[in-house]
Amino acid sequence: MTVRLDNGIARMRLTRPCAGNAIDRDMVEALHEAVGGLEAAVEARDARVVLLTGEGPAFCVGGDLTYLGERVDELPAELEHMIGRFHRSVLPRLAALPVPVVVAAQGGVGGGGLGLLWLADIVLAADDLKLATGFVKLGMTGDGGSSWYLPRLVGLRKALELSLRSTPVTACEACELGLVTRVVPVADLAKAADEQAAEFAAGPTWAYGGIKRLYAQTWSRSYPEQLVAEYDAMVAGASRGDVREGILAFAQRRAPEFDGR
Structure with missing residues (x-):
C-alpha cells in the first residue's frame, strides 16, 4: 500500500500484484493507516481528491484465500478482526471523505474488494x-457493503442474482448496470484516471463535499426534508470564496479558478 500527495491529488495504491491485491490482515491494517493519513491531508486542504488504484493485472480479487486457508481453524477470530476493521475503520471513513473519491480498476474485482468500488464517487473501469x-x-454471505450498495445500484432482483449466483459481470455490462461510471481501454486507464483526478483537484472542493453529503443522506429523508437540506447547504455556502469566484467567472465569461474554499 502506498499513499502520496501530488498537486492536490492523494494517490492511494494497492501494491500486492503477485496476489491480485488480495486482502489479508496486513492490507487491512495498511488501509486503516492510509485512511487516517487521507483524513489528515483533507483536513489540511492538501488533498482535494483521492485516486485509488491497484498495481498489476487485477485491482483487488477480494479476501486472500491462501492466507485464510492457512488459518481455517482460527477463521472466526480472523474474520472478526479483519472484517471488523475493514467495515468500521476503512470503508465508512473512505466513503465519508468530503472530497471526490475516484477508483480506477482493471482486471478481476471480487469479494470484499468490491467494497472499494462501491464507495467511490467515480469508477473508471478498464475494458x-x-x-x-x-x-x-465459498459458502459465505459476503462483506464490503455489497448487500447495501447493490440493491440501490441495480435493484433488488438483479442484486440477488449477482449475489446468489455470483454472476460474473464484464466491464460493459457493469457500465450498463450502473456499477461503474465509464469504460476505457486498459492502456488508457492511468491517463483517464489522472485527468479525472486533476479535474476534481482544481474544482470547488467544498461543493463536492456538500453534494456527497446530500446524496448520502437522501436515503433516510423525505422529499421536504431533502429540500430543507439543500436550502441549508446553499445558504451555508453563499459566502464562500469558490461561490463568489464561480459566479463572477460566469458573468465575466472566463473559466473559474477555484481554490477549494
Whole structure:
C-alpha cells in the first residue's frame, strides 16, 4: 500500500500484484493507516481528491484465500478482526471523505474488494474488468457493503442474482448496470484516471463535499426534508470564496479558478 500527495491529488495504491491485491490482515491494517493519513491531508486542504488504484493485472480479487486457508481453524477470530476493521475503520471513513473519491480498476474485482468500488464517487473501469461477488462459491454471505450498495445500484432482483449466483459481470455490462461510471481501454486507464483526478483537484472542493453529503443522506429523508437540506447547504455556502469566484467567472465569461474554499 502506498499513499502520496501530488498537486492536490492523494494517490492511494494497492501494491500486492503477485496476489491480485488480495486482502489479508496486513492490507487491512495498511488501509486503516492510509485512511487516517487521507483524513489528515483533507483536513489540511492538501488533498482535494483521492485516486485509488491497484498495481498489476487485477485491482483487488477480494479476501486472500491462501492466507485464510492457512488459518481455517482460527477463521472466526480472523474474520472478526479483519472484517471488523475493514467495515468500521476503512470503508465508512473512505466513503465519508468530503472530497471526490475516484477508483480506477482493471482486471478481476471480487469479494470484499468490491467494497472499494462501491464507495467511490467515480469508477473508471478498464475494458478487461470482470466483477463477481464470489461469496457463495465459498459458502459465505459476503462483506464490503455489497448487500447495501447493490440493491440501490441495480435493484433488488438483479442484486440477488449477482449475489446468489455470483454472476460474473464484464466491464460493459457493469457500465450498463450502473456499477461503474465509464469504460476505457486498459492502456488508457492511468491517463483517464489522472485527468479525472486533476479535474476534481482544481474544482470547488467544498461543493463536492456538500453534494456527497446530500446524496448520502437522501436515503433516510423525505422529499421536504431533502429540500430543507439543500436550502441549508446553499445558504451555508453563499459566502464562500469558490461561490463568489464561480459566479463572477460566469458573468465575466472566463473559466473559474477555484481554490477549494
